[in-house]
Structures are given as structure tokens and as C-alpha cells.
Amino acid sequence: MPTGATRLNRLVLSATLVQRAAMRYTPAGLPALDLSLRHESEVSEDGQARKVSMEMKALAIGSVTLSLSPLALGSEGLFAGFITSTRNGRGLLFHITSVEPDSQSEGPAGTSGSN
Numbered sequence: 001m002p003t004g005a006t007r008l009n010r011l012v013l014s015a016t017l018v019q020r021a022a023m024r025y026t027p028a029g030l031p032a033l034d035l036s037l038r039h040e041s042e043v044s045e046d047g048q049a050r051k052v053s054m055e056m057k058a059l060a061i062g063s064v065t066l067s068l069s070p071l072a073l074g075s076e077g078l079f080a081g082f083i084t085s086t087r088n089g090r091g092l093l094f095h096i097t098s099v100e101p102d103s104q105s106e107g108p109a110g111t112s113g114s115n
Contacts, residue, residue: 009082010080012078017036017071018038018055018074020036020071034058037055040052059096060096060099064097076102079099080096080097080098082094
């Protein structure tokens, strides 16, 4: 990498909220939400169509929790943030820094609000 070049760690993922733990607080007093997101899509890899389906653990800390806490399970959105290793170093964790809920996604059976 050239001297002075910026190292980039940014993920933008369209996903469905499939799990949300109760709000907790960091030792610094910041609100934190542990989440699971599911993503399904079809992408092109070396000219071939490939179906992608995955579930990913995610964490939101601070003011972004205000946007995430009212989302119903099953809601879709565009989640942005960065990737880091989990505390035990065995896997990756998506730190969400912003979310744009899909205005047409209301969750299962047309429900909205928090679950």
C-alpha cells in the first residue's frame, strides 16, 4: 500500500433484521444493541450467477440504536458500518454506524414497531 494511502474498512449491506437482543449499555454508558442480520442475493462471480445467503452478527453502539430499536423483526434495510473481529478473535462482527430502513418493509404479516 502506498505511503499515505487510506485503509478502507466499510460494509454496506441490504439485509433483514432477524434477531435483536435487549438494549444494554457499555461501561461508558452508551446504548448498545446486539443484532443478527440475514442477507440473500444473486451476484456475478467470474461471469457466473451465484446465490448468496448468509446470516451475520452485528452490533450497534450509540445514537444509531435509536434508529434500530423500533425496527420490527423481519424489517429490511440498508445497514452500513465496518467489520472487526469478535472479542474471542473467532469470527467477524459487523459494527453498524448507520441504517436506512426500507420504507416498504414492515416486517412479518404487515406489522411494524418493535418486537
